[in-house]
Amino acid sequence: MNTSAIKGPPGKIKIMDAFSFLMETKDFQSITTAKIAETAGVTEGLIYKYFTDKKDLLHQVLNQHFTTFQAGIEAKIAQKNSCTEKLEAIVFASLDSYAKNRVLARILLLEVRSSLSYFESGAYVMVKKYAGTILDIICQGIKTKELRPDIDPFLLQKVILGAIEHTCLKQVIFDKKIDVNAASSGIINIVFNGVKHHGCH
C-alpha cells in the first residue's frame, strides 16, 4: 500500500509509508521512532513536525487506509437496491478489505482500541461514519418491511459489526488466510435467517 497520491509534504508521506510498511511485519509497540525515521530516510525529529506523537501517526495512517476502504464500501452498496443486498455487500466488502489489507485490519482490530486518544481522532470519525451507514440501511430495511420491525437497529448493527470483526480476528492475529466467501455468506445466513431449527414453511 503506497500513498504517494495523497497530499502533504514529501517527508510526511515518507514517514506514513514507512510506518505502514513496518506495520506489515511488526506490532505498534515494537516499532520504534528511530526505525520509522531510518526506513523513511528522514530524521526522528521530523516525525514530531507532522504528528503530535507516535499514536497520532498510527491514527493518521489508519485514517488513510480507512478512507479508501470506506470509498470502496460506498461504491459497492450504491449498486444494490434492497436493504438485505446492501448489508450483504457491506459484510462481504468489509471481510474482503480485512483479508486484503492486513495493516488496516491489524490497526483497526488490534491496535487502536487500547488508548482513549483514538476515540478523539479523525480515524474514529471515519469509523463512526461507516457504522452509521450500516445503521441507516437497517432502519431503512425496517421501514420497507424487509427486516422484522421488533428488532433494535442499534443492536443489529452491533451484532453485524461484532460478527465481521470476530470472524477474522484469529486470522488477522495469526496471519492466516480468510475465506471471505464462506464467512460472508455464513454470517448473512445466520443473522438473516436465525439459527433455530423449526418446521417453518
Add this chain to the structure above:
Amino acid sequence: MNTSAIKGPPGKIKIMDAFSFLMETKDFQSITTAKIAETAGVTEGLIYKYFTDKKDLLHQVLNQHFTTFQAGIEAKIAQKNSCTEKLEAIVFASLDSYAKNRVLARILLLEVRSSLSYFESGAYVMVKKYAGTILDIICQGIKTKELRPDIDPFLLQKVILGAIEHTCLKQVIFDKKIDVNAASSGIINIVFNGVKHHGCH
C-alpha cells in the same frame, strides 16, 4: 475486586491488587511500574520477582479475573438443559460480567489483543476454554436438532462472541451503563430467529 484469598506471597498479591485498582481509572500504557509499586506499597524491583514484565502482570491479572468469570458461567449453564437455554445463559452471564467488572472487560476487550505475548499466556488458555464451551454447546444443539444443521458451528461461535463483545464495547470504552437484559435478549432474538421479515408460521 480484592484477591486476598488467592495464593501467593503478600507482595505479589499487593502488586496485582494495586494494578487492578489502577486499571479502573487508567489504561495499561499510562500506568507506570513506579505508580504500581507506590500503590502496592512495595518497590519497583519486586514486580520483576513475580512477573517477567509489565505485560505478564496484565495477563496474570486478567487470568485471575477471568477465572471467577468462567466459574460463574459454568455454574449457570449447568442448571440449564436445552442448548438454546445454555447459550442464552452464556450471553447473559458474559454481558453481566462485563457490566459488573469493568477491569475484566477493559483488559479483555481493549488491552490484551495488541500484543502477541497474550496469545501465549495462561489467560488466553482460559479464554479459549470459554470459547470452547460455547462451541460444544452449539455442536450439541445441532445434534439434538435444536439448531439448524446447515450452520457452521465455528462461525456461529464467532458471531455470538463478536455480538457479545461489540455490544458492550462502547459502554466499556466510555464507562457507560450496560442494559444487560435488553442487550442479552436482543442478541438472542436476532441470532436465534434471524432478522428477515417473512410471513412464516
Add this chain to the structure above:
DNA sequence: ATACAAAGGTGAGTAAAACTTACTTACAAA
C-alpha cells in the same frame, strides 16, 4: 540453639525509546 538455605523484599542504577529544541536549508513572494 544454631546454621543455613531459600524466599521475600530493597534501592540504586542502566538502557532504550519517545519526545524537545535550537538550529539550518530551501524557496517563494514583495
Add this chain to the structure above:
DNA sequence: TTTGTAAGTAAGTTTTACTCACCTTTGTAT
C-alpha cells in the same frame, strides 16, 4: 536582495521499563 515560512536536521533530555547486587526474614534439619 530581502524576508518570511515551511521542510528538515542533529544533538540533546526525560521518562520508564527493566536489572542486579545486596539485605532481611522465615522455616527447617542437624
